Amino acid sequence: MTSMERQQDYVMRTVEERGVRYIQLWFTDVLGIPKAFNITPAELENALAEGMTFDGSAIDGFSRVQESDVLARPDANTFQILPAAASSAPVARVFCDVYNVDGTEFEGDPRFVLKRQLKRAHEKGFSFFAAPEVEYFYFAGDGSSRPPQPLDHGSYFELTVADLAGDLRRRTVLTLEDMGIPVEYSQHEDAPSQHEIDLRYTDALTMADTVMTMRLVVKDIAQQAGVHATFMPKPLAGVQGSGMHTHFSLFEGDSNAFHDEGDEHQLSKVAKGFIAGLLTHACEITAVTNQWVNSYKRLIAGYEAPVYVSWARNNRSALVRVPVAKRGRPESARIEYRAPDPSCNPYLAFAVVLAAGLKGVEEGYELPPEAAANLYQMTPEERLAESITSLPGSLMEALTEMEKSELVAETLGEHVFEWFLRNKRAEWADYKSQVTPFELDRYLPLL
Amino acid sequence: MEPLLLHPDPAPPALAQALDLAGYPWKAAATADVAARVEPEDGWAGAIVCAHEDPEDAFALCRTLRKRDLPLEPLLLLVAGHQLADLELREDLFDDFCLWPFQPRELEARLKHLFWRTGRGTRPELVEYGPLVLNLETYQAAISGRPLDLTYMEYELLKFLATHPGKVFTRETLLSRVWGYEYYGGARTVDVHVRRLRAKLGNEHEQLIQTVRSVGYRFGQSRWSI
Numbered sequence: 001m002t003s004m005e006r007q008q009d010y011v012m013r014t015v016e017e018r019g020v021r022y023i024q025l026w027f028t029d030v031l032g033i034p035k036a037f038n039i040t041p042a043e044l045e046n047a048l049a050e051g052m053t054f055d056g057s058a059i060d061g062f063s064r065v066q067e068s069d070v071l072a073r074p075d076a077n078t079f080q081i082l083p084a085a086a087s088s089a090p091v092a093r094v095f096c097d098v099y100n101v102d103g104t105e106f107e108g109d110p111r112f113v114l115k116r117q118l119k120r121a122h123e124k125g126f127s128f129f130a131a132p133e134v135e136y137f138y139f140a141g142d143g144s145s146r147p148p149q150p151l152d153h154g155s156y157f158e159l160t161v162a163d164l165a166g167d168l169r170r171r172t173v174l175t176l177e178d179m180g181i182p183v184e185y186s187q188h189e190d191a192p193s194q195h196e197i198d199l200r201y202t203d204a205l206t207m208a209d210t211v212m213t214m215r216l217v218v219k220d221i222a223q224q225a226g227v228h229a230t231f232m233p234k235p236l237a238g239v240q241g242s243g244m245h246t247h248f249s250l251f252e253g254d255s256n257a258f259h260d261e262g263d264e265h266q267l268s269k270v271a272k273g274f275i276a277g278l279l280t281h282a283c284e285i286t287a288v289t290n291q292w293v294n295s296y297k298r299l300i301a302g303y304e305a306p307v308y309v310s311w312a313r314n315n316r317s318a319l320v321r322v323p324v325a326k327r328g329r330p331e332s333a334r335i336e337y338r339a340p341d342p343s344c345n346p347y348l349a350f351a352v353v354l355a356a357g358l359k360g361v362e363e364g365y366e367l368p369p370e371a372a373a374n375l376y377q378m379t380p381e382e383r384l385a386e387s388i389t390s391l392p393g394s395l396m397e398a399l400t401e402m403e404k405s406e407l408v409a410e411t412l413g414e415h416v417f418e419w420f421l422r423n424k425r426a427e428w429a430d431y432k433s434q435v436t437p438f439e440l441d442r443y444l445p446l447l
Numbered sequence: 448m449e450p451l452l453l454h455p456d457p458a459p460p461a462l463a464q465a466l467d468l469a470g471y472p473w474k475a476a477a478t479a480d481v482a483a484r485v486e487p488e489d490g491w492a493g494a495i496v497c498a499h500e501d502p503e504d505a506f507a508l509c510r511t512l513r514k515r516d517l518p519l520e521p522l523l524l525l526v527a528g529h530q531l532a533d534l535e536l537r538e539d540l541f542d543d544f545c546l547w548p549f550q551p552r553e554l555e556a557r558l559k560h561l562f563w564r565t566g567r568g569t570r571p572e573l574v575e576y577g578p579l580v581l582n583l584e585t586y587q588a589a590i591s592g593r594p595l596d597l598t599y600m601e602y603e604l605l606k607f608l609a610t611h612p613g614k615v616f617t618r619e620t621l622l623s624r625v626w627g628y629e630y631y632g633g634a635r636t637v638d639v640h641v642r643r644l645r646a647k648l649g650n651e652h653e654q655l656i657q658t659v660r661s662v663g664y665r666f667g668q669s670r671w672s673i
Contacts, residue, residue, distance in 0.1 A: 002551070003627060006468065010586050010599045017585045018594065081596035090596075127633055180601060180643035202639045254618075254634045331635075 007076040008048045011094070015041045018081060021089040025052060025072050026212070027096045028110050030061025030416055031291065031423070032345025034212055036093070037072075047074055051099060061419045062098075062108045070106050072096035078209060083178045095209050107415040110347035114208055117351040117411060121358060126250045126257060128354050131184070131201035131334075132211060134342045135242035136218060136231045138165045138193045143228030148235055150193030151227065164225070169195050172221050179217070181210055190304075191239035201247065204350045211244075211346040233290070233341040234297035241298030243305060244342040247323070248353060249334040250274065259333035265313065266333065267322065272367040275311050275320050275335055277360020278353065279368065282309050282319060282339065284405035285352040286391055287398035287424065288412075289340040293431045296394045298341060301376050306338045309389045310371035317375050319391070339391065348412065355411040396428045449487045450474045452494040452519070454508055456481070459497060460623065462525070465551040466495075467624050468603070470583045471558065472610060479511040493561065494519050499527040499547040506533075509540040521561035525549060574609050576667055578652060581609055590652050597647065600626070604640050608656060608666035617663040637664075 015023065022038045025047070029035055037054060039047055046052075051071035056062035062070065078095040098109035105112050121128050140149040151165045166188065173183045176197075185198040197218070199210060215231055222229035234241035250257040250270060260268035267275075290299065298305050304316060312318035321336040340349050359365075368387075375388065392398035399421060402408050409417045451466070456475035466473050473495075476482040482491075494512060498505035505524070512519040524541040526534065534544065542565070543557050574581040578591040586602060588595040597605065607625050608616075616624075618634035626636065641664055645653035657665045 003468070007599045010602065013586050017587050018596075077599055080598055083596075127635075129635065177646040177649070178596075180598065180647050182642045182646040200639075200642055203636070206639070251633050251635060 004076075008045075011048065011074075011076050011079045012045060014079070014081070015044060015092065018090050020081065020092045022091060023047075023074075024082075024091065024093040025074060025096050026093050027072055027098055028212060028345065028347060029059045030108065030110060030345065030348075030419055032110070032212075032343070032348070033060065034216060035059055047072075048076060051096075053101065056098075056106075056108070061416065061423070062106075069101050071099040071101060071103075073099055080179060083175050095212075107413045108419070110345055110351075110416070111205070111208070113412055113416060114205055114347040114351045116413075117354050118203075118205060121250070121354060124358070124362075125252050126358075128204045128350075129201045129249045129251065129334075130204045130207040130246055130350055131199055131248075132207065132244050132246040132340075132342075132346075133185075133196055133198045134211070134214065134231075134244050135189055135194060135196045136229055136342060137191070137235050137242065138168060138195065138222060139228045139230065139235070141226065141228065143230060147237075148228075148230075150191075150236075164227070165193055165195065168222055168225060168227060168229075169197070172218050173197065175217050175221060176214060179213065181214065189240065191236065191241075194240065194242065201249070204354065208346040208350055211342075215342070231342040233292065233295045233343055237297075240303045241305060242342050243298065243338065244340045244344065245321075245336055245338045246340055246350075246353075247334045247336050248274075248357070250357075256331045256333045258335065259330040261330065265322070266330075268333075269364075270361050271322075271333070271335065273361035273363075273365055274357035275322070275360070276365035276367045277357045277363075278320055278335075278337060279309050279311060280360060280365055281352075281356035281405070281407055283389070283392055283398070283401040284408050285356055285402070286339060287395065287402040287420075288352045288408065289337075289344050289349045290398065291344055291395075291424065293395050293427060295341050295343070296392070296398070299339070299391055299393075307390055308371075308375045308383065309391060310375060311335075311367075312371045315371060315374065318371050348416070352408060352411050355407055359407055394428075395424060395431075399424050399428070448472060449489050449492040452476055452482055452486075452491045452512075454482075454494070454496045454505065455500070461548070462495070462497065462554075464624060464627050465549070465554055467607060468551070469555045469558070470606070470610070479508055482508075482512070490517070491519055493521045493523070493558075493565075495523045495525065496541070497525045497547065498530060498533075499525060502526075502530060502533060506537060506540060509537075513540055521565045523554075523557060523561060574606070576609050576612050577655070579605075579609060579655060581606055590648060595647055597644075601640055601644050601647070604637075605644055608664070612667035613665065615659045615662055615665045621663065 020041060022040055023044055024036045024038055026036045051073035053069050053071055055068055056070040057068035074094040074096050079092060081090045081092045084090060097111055098106040100106050118128060138151045140151055169186055173186050176183055182200040183197055184200045187196050189196050219229045231242060258268055258271035259266055299307055301307050306319040310318045311320035313322045313324060319338055323336060337353055392401055403421055450472040453473045453475040456477040458475040474485060476485060496505050496509055521542040524544040525547045526544055527547050543561055545554055545557055572584045581588045588597055588605060604625050618637040621637045622634055641656055645656055648655060655667060659665050
């Protein structure tokens with residue numbers, strides 16, 4: 001049997017042996033919202049061989065005027081039985097790639113956008129790894145109270161007895177581990193009811209799949225306890241928002257391409273080019289890494305979120321941070337990109353980060369000097385003098401930057417690029433037409 | 448099951464991988480002397496001899512193996528298409544042959560048939576190590592009676608490790624034997640999968656797969672530890 005046949009055989013036999021009742025076919029729309037439909041074991045063989053046809057016009061960003069049918073083809077390598085109560089019949093999931101009915105890759109599929117970029121990196125001899133730190137909030141009930149009601153008032157690293165949120169997080173971590181998703185670290189964050197789960201690095205495609213899985217598991221376990229979990233970037237004014245700082249590295253074969261023993265900071269030419277690429281194109285890719293109106297409420301000064309386009313080794317206000325690699329562990333050299341928030345589409349976000357970084361490597365961009373001081377304490381004039389620019393201040397600004405970007409258009413492909421801009425402009429128009437409590441409170445008494 | 452004797456040494460990568468995937472243990476030997484020296488206590492389960500590169504050497508080895516007090520069988524010979532004429536008058540040297548380059552499915556089918564005919568050394572259906580049980584027929588794994596829900600590659604890696612307990616493998620070896628040679632992910636892929644497997648084995652059993660510092664990984668206890 002070829003390896004492909006064995007994989008499919010493995011899936012078929014496992015479904016039979018474990019009495020799996022149905023299989024969820026998972027994929028993602030352009031905004032990163034998980035989509036699924038169920039098939040029975042009887043349909044599985046055909047799905048593995050030929051894919052399952054469905055109406056793509058029902059999915060955001062998939063619709064096209066002409067033919068709307070597309071094919072979901074399971075990636076047998078991602079087949080996984082979902083953890084469930086021992087009493088119920090097992091359910092399995094498998095991630096799908098989306099194809100046109102003529103068998104060509106469907107350009108609206110975010111997984112395909114990332115795969116295409118990974119292939120580009122591979123052609124240059126690189127494999128790309130990612131390890132995100134995902135922050136999120138738990139709110140009481142179904143999250144419908146205004147403002148949302150935090151579950152606890154614990155602070156950083158605090159251990160409280162009978163801590164429901166902590167218990168939820170622990171159960172989440174155990175479930176993730178059962179699904180083969182190792183967690184590096186989990187902790188209570190600064191803001192009330194905010195938590196963080198750090199995932200161990202994998203290749204970027206597996207990690208994008210993992211982020212999708214993880215968001216579902218977090219929400220699911222919260223919901224079972226009557227709690228609402230959210231990855232909304234800034235659900236509460238006045239406290240920190242939720243970010244998804246992500247550690248990235250490039251490997252050339254088995255050696256870390258970011259490491260150079262001879263350099264004073266052990267940063268290779270590739271690492272410097274990659275960072276410079278990220279900084280140069282940071283504003284263009286922000287609409288993708290921070291895709292909602294609300295994302296820009298997080299990217300403000302004073303809450304440990306990045307605002308200025310800069311890099312540093314040990315300065316957490318920088319957009320790109322270079323953690324100091326442990327001595328004698330060159331394989332752990334990496335960079336941390338701090339802009340993304342956990343409500344991004346991870347496939348598209350990883351794709352644009354890789355594209356920006358690779359561009360810097362290919363073109364040999366020069367790395368600007370490291371940001372020395374705390375950037376927030378500098379005056380606008382001082383920042384100008386050091387030519388430190390700011391990230392876009394709103395979704396609209398980000399879209400304007402993105403629209404001008406060859407790099408993003410090329411990376412996302414025309415279909416996703418155009419749909420994304422159209423969809424996000426509509427979101428901005430809706431937002432702009434609102435009259436907010438801020439305005440009423442401030443202006444009604446005064447004007 | 449005792450291992451199959453493979454010639455030459457090192458074994459052709461494609462052959463090594465096909466046997467690993469099919470679940471046949473094997474050991475490579477360059478000469479008949481080496482084969483005799485490393486022969487398992489209960490004897491070789493059989494032999495696969497590749498004649499496509501050095502036919503003289505291969506036929507000589509077959510002859511020696513067949514002339515032993517207890518002739519080694521079954522013996523499967525791999526030959527290139529243009530060598531078919533060389534098989535004439537050498538029928539006693541092998542039990543069956545297969546063309547090189549081989550089709551993994553054909554090789555598996557021929558081995559199955561040979562073992563059935565000679566009535567020995569059928570492929571093991573169960574691999575057991577302590578609390579871990581792998582059923583190679585159904586691809587199912589369980590630890591302390593609890594089923595492990597593995598992805599395909601996690602299963603293949605665990606199978607490979609569990610069928611070679613106590614032996615230390617480098618990441619490179621694991622990559623080539625489990626993932627195959629065309630895989631480009633690099634040795635980090637192995638680390639990622641070992642971590643995923645350990646997460647699924649749970650705290651209690653994660654030590655079944657041990658990290659051997661600056662070498663690689665070992666499943667279970669070292670044979671030489673006291």
